[in-house]
Amino acid sequence: MIYNTVKTTLRQGVMLAGFRASPAFIAAFGVLMITVVALFTAPYIGMADNGDFFRNIYSNGLYFSKPGYDSQYFGYFVKHFGIYQYYNENGATLDSSQSLFIKLAIGLNKLLFSSTVFDIRFQAAVYTILYVAAIYLLVEAITCRMTRKQGMIVAVLAVFVFGDTGYTAYFNSFYSESLVLIMMLFIFAAWLLLYRKRYNDYFLLVLFVISGLILTTSKQQNAPVGIILSVLGISLLWVRRDRIFRSLTVVSLILLLAAGIGTYLNISKEFVNINQYHAMTRGVLQDSANPETSLESFGIYGQYAILKSNIYYEQYGTVDVNSPLLEKDFYSKYGFVSILKYYVRNPSQLSSMLNVAARSAFSIKPAAMGNYEESAGKAFRAQSHFFTLYSLLKGILAPKTFGFILLWMVLVIGLYMPSFVKALKARDPRGMQRMMLIVASMAIGLSGILVSIIGAGDADISKHEFLFTLAFDLVSLLAVSGVVGRRVSGSREPAADRAGKIPNVQEGVSA
Template sequence: MNKDMDISALQAEKKRNQGSLKMRAWSYNYLMKPSTLGVLVLFGLLLVVLFIPPVIGMGDDGSTAAIISGSNLYNLGELSPKEALAFFQKDWGIMEYFNDTGNAQITAQTPFLNAARNLDRVYTWDGLFDMRFYGAVIAFFYLIAMYFLFETVTYGKRATWTYIIVGLGVIIFGDTAYTAWVNSFYPQALSFFLVTILGSSLILMGQEKLNDYLLIGCFFLSALLLCLLNQQYALLGLFLGILGINLKYVDKKKHFQRICVICGSLLLLSSLAAFFIMPNELSKLSTYHSMTRGVLMTADNPEQALEEFSINPQYAVLTGTSYYQAISPETMDSQEMAATFFSKVNPTGVAIYYLANPGQLYEMLNRSVDSSFNIRPAWLGNYEITQGYPPGAQTSFFTLWSYLKANYLPGNFGFIIIWTGVLIGVYVRFFRKGIIEKNERNTLRFVGLMTWLFIGLWELYVAIITSGDTDTLGHLFIFSLTFDLISFVILGKFIHWLEKQLRKVDWEARKQAFLQRNKDKQKNREQRGYRL
């Protein structure tokens, strides 16, 4: 009897040990993996910043009112317009009846907002919408994007350098200047993870690290949602659609090639449809600034620049002014101003003007790059009014990267040209090798990075022609993000190369040589002292 009990106890102990070993193996394979560990750290940061008081978010400038209305939400009116800029507003109203406001707008944000609103109703059912539910939905996809990004630089290894580069990634992309956008209705948080997934999925496909069908699905879905954010992003779909169709050469499987051709074609059509159907969000304010804070401000002769647009040269007195400091509101809204100024200015005309005047374009690019490196608009506060902080107060928690970037990186387009040269110099050989060997996968690392570069430069140029040097919320955010994404991947490559070079060094031999040199020096000193 005792013998049977001992055997049973031993078997139970053996099962426990096996279970413990399996748990340790699972923890090592997944939880201790650099990418997973980085995502877990970011999850903790998001939890502290976005969900635990004092809750961090972004003030509201009113530009997202149509998006909010499109998801049957409304502003409770607890803050004045000035206070709404200076403080984060966590609670919003949920419409109980048919939305007849007439200004509702449906974009790629709408499904995410609707999902967050439904989650809020399930958990609270109090008639109010807590912004943190939307933050939770966006944070989920943000973490997926970060996992993809970390996978592109770790190559599946557990070497010391992989943990170092993932740690740097946490510092860069976990910066509160980025994560605070998650608790807001601005499209920046959505564009953050969409752009990240776009490039990362291409690089991972080249590395053959994840399932091709998963990655191609992520690429096309991210591209579609990005193009549907607003009209100004729509034309990106033309480039991304053509790129998607050409991905058919990556794999010879018929199903894969059909998916690429069909999804790429649909993306092209959706992009064109979105451009013509979605409302043009360019306001009189943006049109005004594209001239006064762009064309006229950088022109040697503003009167002559106005003549090229068939505008009365007398409007040169507006050079360098903002919309609110120029003329009285009555004059700005007058039919005369509409006919003689606003009707003659459009993005196409401004773009053609800059192409004909590259010196002015370069000056505007310098100004825009400098502005883009500060992704924390000074006029938007981060705290709720009930938390006792002064108006417009911004958090300093976990903001090392945004501080260094805004204050110490060269904010000019010449630096971007040099930086682009480094990017091409490092990665073009992979592209060339892939072309020579007819192995399209080897080209995808370069293609992924160049996709980020194209998107960033496109948005930089669009910002200039639509808003002059005043748009630091929209297009310049994407340029700043793509700069960080590409820099992070290049930095990972450099750290990997440096670690490989250090591994080749025979440190023991160098140590012995160093000790021997010290002994020889000591011996020489003793001999000189003996002679004296």
């Protein structure tokens, strides 16, 4: 009897250990440990302010409390900020879902640390928990049909890519890229899990739409995301036949579409001017052979060609960027649509700008901002190299042309096209979802590039293209994992149902 009890206990312990050591758990735990060491142990890693933090902190009840804060711009990460104690006269500079998470972090800070000093690591803690959950779901979605050995290889790859501090350093900052990273992972994981028929479909649909809404409304540049998800997400209507699921899906897609349109229409005038200025001075005029002629095509006096390559924030600029004269004779003459038309009429200049964008499209962490506190004794703008091998290799090895991006898209779509056609012929809507996810991710990534160059030229372009580099990593991880899984068949048959069955190498690469 004692022997049987011990045997049962051991078996339960092995089962429990096996569960904890699943590929998804290994990946999530690995990313957690790396992130904790990087962000929560000295020297702390974060992101210096490039002048954008004011957009998010004042309206949420925070202020710059460090003496000489302006001298820290671009160079040093600052982790402590003041919390307003009385009336806060600052209204919202822009509406963003990021405020929800900042206020949550402030609440935790007041409860556990201080009611007067905000430690940004409370925000990093909130983001880290969400990020680890997203990593778990992502790896589970990719590996749930693989053998244990294949799954562990994918888990290591996931840690290598998404444990990179080029991504997680954003958590110790007020840049919206933190939220973009987490919500994009949740969207990708939820959609892929729907394809796998893993977990509850209703839960995954809710996760998909909430993540999509938060991502779309996190920053003005992400307005196209909601539109892309609402259009390509139409295919989800036929995943299940029950009326409740379809009704919820319709409502979800309408919400995403409305969020995309609303985010675009809600862009404040101040930021329209900033982006407009850069779209012309750092975009249209930047590579124009004849700047005067380019300006005249918009009905702008050629004398404004003197603004070529200028930056809105220059301390001693050529012109007062907020002057009524500039508003009348410059800003009012063009917009996003007119600049898009200009590039269509000048394809060589568009090609040049796309290649400029491609040179920065694979940079996860902008080189302009430092990662250390001043007290760490590092040089101004010094960057951390702790667990950054992936971002370094990606920046060095990735071809810096837009042609490579197009080739990558063609290769990946071609890889998964046979399984999509097979599902199409079999009238299997769920089987089509993997291709829809891949196309949606690519479209979201491309929107990041196009919106950046058309809406703001090459100003701060590496950070503006964050959506693309993230989409590239997600889709590439899925494709490489498919090679590891040695199947492209599109089969969603659970591994447990194939017990004793030898995998068919002829089937290709799994995804």
